[in-house]
Amino acid sequence: LFQFKADGGLIGPLPAPGFCAYQQCSLAAKEALLPLLAAEWSELTDTFIRARWPGGSDIFYIYAPNNNVVAGCIAVDRSNFYPYISNLFVMPDQRKQGHAKTLLKHAIAFTKSMGFPDARLWCKPDLLAWYEKQGWQRDGEQDGGKVHLLRIAC
Structure with missing residues (x-):
């Protein structure tokens, strides 16, 4: 690089x-x-x-x-x-x-x-378990659960 x-x-x-x-x-x-x-x-x-x-x-x-x-x-x-x-x-x-x-x-x-103090991201349902294993917590959803808002303390 x-x-x-x-x-x-x-x-x-x-x-x-x-x-x-x-x-x-x-x-x-x-x-x-x-x-x-x-x-x-x-x-x-x-x-x-x-x-x-x-x-x-x-x-x-x-x-x-x-x-x-x-x-x-x-x-x-x-x-x-x-x-x-x-x-x-x-x-x-x-x-x-x-x-x-x-x-x-x-x-x-x-x-x-x-x-x-924290960061957020949106993810698809099939990635929820992986992000939760990394310490992210659910903070909402959109489109009837097709995407989820996650949050983590920095």
Whole structure:
């Protein structure tokens, strides 16, 4: 992965494997991730991600446990009163290795660093048990139970 200036100029390799804001990731990292994201969420194009998560307190992270493999991504969104975590995705060949938990912990820590006492997310019913095992609590539902609002203390 490489880090880029806002104007597109190359700064150099990231100092260490780990998390990188989408806008700072290399084209290769984006090209590895975007087609798979689009299969899950058709609206997640490069243009949409850059506009929706400009950086700062609204950010879209790419996670690479080493500099050669993109494992997944997650977003933190403060466009509402509470910060919401969204778009948790782990590459199919990187699943069952704890990356989703690592991504969630990173997003929660980022939320806490902004001074918020808790974070929220929406999930589908088939993911409730997994999120509850991670410490999330039900806080509501929508569309007759088709999506659930979850909350966790930071």
